[in-house]
Amino acid sequence: MLVPLTTIVLIASLVLALVAGFYALRDRLVDDLLLLVAAVVELLLVVQAVVTVVMAPQVQTPGEGATMAAYALTLPLVPPALALLAIKEKSRWSMAAVMGGAIVVAVMTLRIQQIWTVHA
Template sequence: MTVPLTVLVAVAALALAGWAGWFVAKDRAVILRQLFGAAVVEGLLVVQGVVAGVLLATGTTTGSPGLFWGYVLASLVILPFAALLAFAERTRWSSVVLLAAAITIVFLQLRLVQVWQT
């Protein structure tokens, strides 16, 4: 897996987390632009999954493929579920959910790098 792409995903997720954190501090609900930001992060995650799939298909190996793909799939489903919850809950807690999801994506990126390098 390419480290620059992983860093890009982590930075984008951190930016989304900061934006959601600001809304938590201001006691505001998630707005549509934040969900578009989450969609951008999700798009980067899809690209990352495709790149990882191509690398594994062309002979690159990872220590634990099942664990690796588990983390990839988990990162792909977290933001859509958070967006659904944020859309349904129109209070400050929608921002908290988006913040938690974005921070989880950052930590999953760190773990993906660790699993890839073993």
């Protein structure tokens, strides 16, 4: 259950990064499409956090389950912060920050998947 979910989250966060990168290149401001993609990523991250916290005790290596749960509980904080930044800061660089944050979400999601596949 966790690997397909993290794969979906990874794809959604990369889509957010691509949309934000496109907006940064075109010098566009935040709009409904970007916020919709960010909301989908947020919803997926909340689901991932719940599933990961439930499955974290199954990780056999000491400390890795707590690390996996901490990553999963931290990730849902990123998209709202990015959306707020994009709404408040009206520049190309806000879109670059959204893109960077989406890549951070993707990397941390890959780390959750790695912990699960190696240590569970």
